[in-house]
Amino acid sequence: MTEQQLREQMVTLARSMFERGYATGGAGNLSLKLPNGHFLATPTGSSFGRLDAERLSVVDIDGNHISGDRPSKEVAFHLAIYRNNSECNAIVHLHSTYLTALSCLEGLDTDNAIKPFTPYFVMRIGKLPVIPYLRPGDPRIAEELAKRAADYRAFLLANHGPVVTGSDLIDAIDNAEELEETAKLALMLDGKSIRYLSDEEITDLQGRGK
Numbered sequence: 001m002t003e004q005q006l007r008e009q010m011v012t013l014a015r016s017m018f019e020r021g022y023a024t025g026g027a028g029n030l031s032l033k034l035p036n037g038h039f040l041a042t043p044t045g046s047s048f049g050r051l052d053a054e055r056l057s058v059v060d061i062d063g064n065h066i067s068g069d070r071p072s073k074e075v076a077f078h079l080a081i082y083r084n085n086s087e088c089n090a091i092v093h094l095h096s097t098y099l100t101a102l103s104c105l106e107g108l109d110t111d112n113a114i115k116p117f118t119p120y121f122v123m124r125i126g127k128l129p130v131i132p133y134l135r136p137g138d139p140r141i142a143e144e145l146a147k148r149a150a151d152y153r154a155f156l157l158a159n160h161g162p163v164v165t166g167s168d169l170i171d172a173i174d175n176a177e178e179l180e181e182t183a184k185l186a187l188m189l190d191g192k193s194i195r196y197l198s199d200e201e202i203t204d205l206q207g208r209g210k
Contacts, residue, residue: 003034006169007053010040013173017094018049022180027095028161031078032169033088037061041078043069073137080142081165084149088165090172095161098183103130103156113156114186116197121182122205124175125154125164133158154179 001009014030017023028048031041041057042048046069057071063079065071078091094100102113109115112127129152131144145155145163153175154164162179166172197205 001035003036003040004053006032006034006040007056009169010042010056011051011053013169014042014048014051017173018047022094022096022177023048024095029072029074029078029093030091030169031075032090032172033082034058038066039075039079039082041071041075044072046072074141076139077142077145077163080146081149081163084146085165087167088149090166090169092164092166092169092172092176093161094164094176094180096176096180096183098187099156099162099180100160101187102183103161104159108156108158114182116202117189117194118182118185119197119201119205120178122197122202123208124178125182126206127152128154128156128162128179131155131157133160136160 010030010032026045026047029042031039034040038058038060041059042051043055043057055069057068057075058066059071059075060066061079061083063076074093081088081091108130110130113130114121114128116122129148131141134141141157148155154162156162162176164172164176164179166175
């Protein structure tokens, strides 16, 4: 796809997420890798429902602002993932309801916040490590994500929300939506007797993709 097509795709997909309740106000941000090696990102404070294709931010791998409106300060942690995972071509960061609620719970397994109970979580996400709480914009978020970027497709920022990667923006958004639905189910099933997937069943699913 050309840069212009990618710009228009980001606006269209972001608006769809906004209209379906995955994003509210100016919360969250998106980014993707451009054909020239730069990165397209949502501007600081922008709403997913009101993006302008011509005003999207462009930065280089070092975070230098190339063009468009000023990028979100959180683009720094997007770039940390790109630098450490060559297969990642797009990133979605949300403050979506159920994943943010999950991120606020005490006692989460920091290696995997959701014990697998659906095959789709295993095939799309695998595991969901928890990043310890750090204030939004803290440069240590990028450091923590960089350590884990090569090994995981998604991350849960404690008391904050999810960061989800993909091979392109559509894939990243599909992964984010599947993860949000899994968090919703996990919270709905809290206190009930759940049939979790066995280790053998998880192994059978791993590597099968989406």
